[in-house]
Amino acid sequence: MRALLASAGYKSTTSRGHIVSLLAGREGVFTAAELLEDLGERAPEVGRATLFRTLDLLIGLGALERVRLPGGQEGYLLCDPHHHHHVVCSSCGAIGEVESGALEWALAAAVEDSGFTLRSHALELSGVCAPCATDASPRPAGAGDIREGL
Numbered sequence: 001m002r003a004l005l006a007s008a009g010y011k012s013t014t015s016r017g018h019i020v021s022l023l024a025g026r027e028g029v030f031t032a033a034e035l036l037e038d039l040g041e042r043a044p045e046v047g048r049a050t051l052f053r054t055l056d057l058l059i060g061l062g063a064l065e066r067v068r069l070p071g072g073q074e075g076y077l078l079c080d081p082h083h084h085h086h087v088v089c090s091s092c093g094a095i096g097e098v099e100s101g102a103l104e105w106a107l108a109a110a111v112e113d114s115g116f117t118l119r120s121h122a123l124e125l126s127g128v129c130a131p132c133a134t135d136a137s138p139r140p141a142g143a144g145d146i147r148e149g150l
């Protein structure tokens, strides 16, 4: 990520360095509130505004992505800088990756039909992940009785 910032012509300031090292070890989705809390412990001199500016910068570079979580909150996740989309499980917040050349092509074609040339886009996809879909399906007959017996 540091290399990515450098290659994009951004100076590695101390504040950015702190934020990048804060992000580097993370897996899955995290929120700005979590980052602010960690930042408060590890580098309290870095301000909230700097954090949000750096997050936006990384999103612009494709190294970080912003997703909408089930509660309406915004989450972030580290991503490959190639173009793709995310689907968020509305039940548990799991994130799936969506990559489809056909989808990209169809979007560009649809926009072109409106007389525009597509330059960028973001999609907000919400669904139910496989484990949550299984949980929601009706239980086999008798399963409820066994549970009550416990």
Ligand SMILES: [Zn+2]
Residues within 6 Å of the ligand: 065, 078, 079, 080, 084, 085, 086, 097
């Ligand atoms: Zn991704």
Ligand SMILES: [Zn+2]
Residues within 6 Å of the ligand: 089, 090, 091, 092, 093, 094, 128, 129, 130, 131, 132, 133
């Ligand atoms: Zn789920």
Ligand SMILES: [Zn+2]
Residues within 6 Å of the ligand: 083, 084, 085, 104, 121
């Ligand atoms: Zn796309």
